[in-house]
Amino acid sequence: MKKRLDDLLRATVEYCFDAGLLKRGPIPEYVIEVPNNAAHGHFATNLAMTFASTQRRRPLDIASTIVDNLKDEQGILESTKIAGPGFINFKIRAREWRKLLVQILRERADYGRSLAGQGEKVIVEFVSANPTGPLHLGHGRGAAIGDTLCRILSFCGYRVEREFYINDAGEQIRFLGESIYSRFRQIRDPDYPFPEKGYHGDYILDLAAAVSRDLDLETLDREEAITLCAEKGKAIMLSEIREDLTRFRVDFDSWYSEMDLHNSGLLEDTLKAVRRASYLFEEDGALWIRTSEMGDDKDRVIRKSDGRFTYFASDIAYHLQKHERGFTRAIDIWGADHHGYIPRIKASLTAHGIPEDWLSVMLIQLVKLWEGGEEIRMSKRAGTFVTLRELMDDVGVDAVRFVFLTKNHESPLDFDMDLVRKQDSENPVYYVQYAHARICSIFRKAEAEGMVLPAEPGDLLGGLVLEEELDLIRTMSLFPSLLRDISLTLEPHRLTYYLTDLAALFHRYFNLGTKTPEHRIITSDSNLTQARLWLVDGVRIVVANGLRLLGIGAPEKM
RNA sequence: GCCCCCGUAGCUCAGGUGGAUAGAGCACCAGAUUCCUAAUCUGGGUGCCGCAUGUUCGAGUCAUGCCGGGGGCACCA
Structure with a gap:
């Protein structure tokens, strides 16, 4: 319009x-x-x-x-x-609005879909949790935002690849191995030292049990055992992460391993490329990249004086890989604590002639958990944290996903367990889902009364004359442009607000009927009833499409 | 010290790339169900949009500076 x-x-x-x-x-x-x-x-x-x-x-x-x-x-x-x-x-004119409703009814599950992205190839990297522990709330927020964004981008005509980058090559994995090994030894010898930088969570005990079932750790020497613990532990954690994400309805197209980056020689190739661009120099026995010439505030080390590469080296290689794989655009979703990496990554991309706006980084702010009016403090190192799995068990996937999308990702999020557990209208996800269920219920009632809708609305929609009815159509008509806006601004949270608005409009419309019987959807006038059923069918379509993009179910009964 | 984010109603937060009289939920009070689900709705009122300059026809929105809160600085990952 x-x-x-x-x-x-x-x-x-x-x-x-x-x-x-x-x-x-x-x-x-x-x-x-x-x-x-x-x-x-x-x-x-x-x-x-x-x-x-x-x-x-x-x-x-x-x-x-x-x-x-x-x-x-x-x-x-x-x-x-x-x-x-x-x-x-x-x-x-009202006539024009009614035509839009016809369009919604025709396009159904495709309503809102567009070609705005023109098939542009985009890679979205998100979650990318270290396989050294279970997913926690912060990962959940990133997962919900990333996944919804991907769904919206695909719907808007982008060719999207979702990627999980596995940090499986660094010190952290070594600490994981040491932690597991130490817990194993402590079964016999409670005084066996625990690594200072180790992981304290209880899940390490489970890992120790699982690893020692498959391997005879007792007979191996320490180094060998730690290496094996690290490998096994990593594999177990990774498969648990995959399980959790699947249950959270987040599917990745590819899992990119940092280890592979090293083994395949890509890291070395990258270094050669950087060297050719003469941005490398050696100092104090380390290898540096001159990112300060490209907007970073200082130069960065790529290979330490002990000969090992820094994570930054892999990150450069990884991002260059993304570019070489033919993506014309990359979106990274990181925890806000990584913001300091943006300038140096961009600088190293610039050094390779990749334009600055090729990469967009979305920083996800902290999640704080509240229960009973108090904040639950979390620390991964200390092992006191709430996992995504526990949260899903407690309040359900629908509610968790919705709440993670009720705020701009750049704002810290307070996750109120008490509110999210509630299964009533105070909980926004139920409010929206209920709109869908309620419409389904109206249709069940209409069918029970022998009402049958023709295949096409035809002229019947002329019966829709109430301001409330046209308002609903107007709001529905904003859906496609909202999705386009979201794909441009990368602000998926706006979808939850839109759906809450639409649901509120619908509930209000429904409630007109409680005061004024002639405003009920199912009335004695069969033509009018049909027109109104078409109208709420439109609402049902938009709500269902919106919920689908959020990865949330649209129940027919509640 | 430098960088990033935040500051909007009592609380939690929206605010659609600069528009007209800044919104929602919660909380608080009063009400509505012989009815398609009361898992709902109706009515009642709040704001130096942190402060100050600037940009312009016009600023919650953009720029600069300051104040307050959070986070980050490494040959850590």
Whole structure:
């Protein structure tokens, strides 16, 4: 609808140019928006105001010139008003809104889908948890945001690859092995020392038990045993991580191992490439990359003086790999504590001639858990943390995913266990899901009363005349552009707000019937009943599509 | 010291790439069910949008500085 209005306005301006009513020149950037005040109509544009400076005329004059010459060939406008400092406010005929409902009913599960992304190849890397422990809340938030974003991007016509980067080559894995081994030895010898940088969580005990079942740790020498513990432990953790993610409805297309990066020689190749670009230098026995010339605040070490590579080296190689794999765009979702890495990664990409905006990094802020009015403090090292698995057991996948998307990812999130456990309208996820269930219930009732909807709504929708009914359609019509906006701004949380709004509109509409029986959806007038059933079917479609993009179920009964 | 994020109603937070009179939920009070699910709804009121300059027709939104809170700085991962 916005597009049609835009075409109409441009045609009008062209006409005014031809007729000499406006000085010919470039049309300035302007917006068409849905005003937050309903009295300002369905759409408003600031066109006349942005025109003012180049036309050297008062915005109000320009507005009336435009309004007097509107090229509304198809008669979509019901009224046009000039208001305030020079806004033009439009109302669209009800007939046009009803046509949009027809479109929703036709497209069904595809409603909202678009080709906006033009098949652009995007790689989204998220979660990427170290396989040294179970997934915790922070990973869950990243997983929910990343997965929903991917679903939306795909729906908007991008070719999306979801990737999990496995940090399986560094010191941390060694500490994991030492921790497991130490716990094993402590079974016999409680005084056996535990590594200072080890992992204290109880899950290490389980790992020790599992590893020692398969291997005779007793007979191996310490080094050998630790290496094996590390390998086995890593494999077990990784498979648990996969299980948790599957249960959380997050599927990855690829799992990229840092170890492979080393073994396949890609790391060495990368270094050669960097060297060719002459951004490397040696100092104090270490190998450095001159990222400071590309916007980083200092140079960074790539290979330490002990001969081992830093993680940064793998990160550079990994990102160059992404680029070589043909992705025209990359999105990384990291914990906010990694923000310091952005400049150096971008700098090293720049050194290879990769444009700065090829990579977008989304930083996910902290999750704090609250229960009984108190914060539950968490620390992975100390082993006091709530895992994603425990959270799923406690409150369910739907609620967890929804809550993780109720805030901008750049804001810290307070996760209130008491609220999320509630299964009533205070819990936003139930509020939205219930809208869907309620509509299904209405349909069951209609069927029980022998109501059958024809295949196409035809002219029946003319019965939809209430402001509340047209409001619902208008809100539904925003869905496709909302998804496009989300894919551009990378702000998937906006979808939960939209669905909550739509659900509220629907519940309010439904409740009209409790006061005024003739506003009930199922009435004695069969034509009107059918029209209203089509309307709420539209709502059901949009809610279901939205929930699907959030990875949340749309129940038919609650 | 440098970098990132946050600061909007009593609380938790939205605020659609700068628009008109800044919103929602919770909390609080009062009400609604012979009815398609009361897992719902209706009504009642709040704001120096942290402060200050600037950019412009117009700023919660952009820029700069400051204040307050959180996080991060490594030849750690």
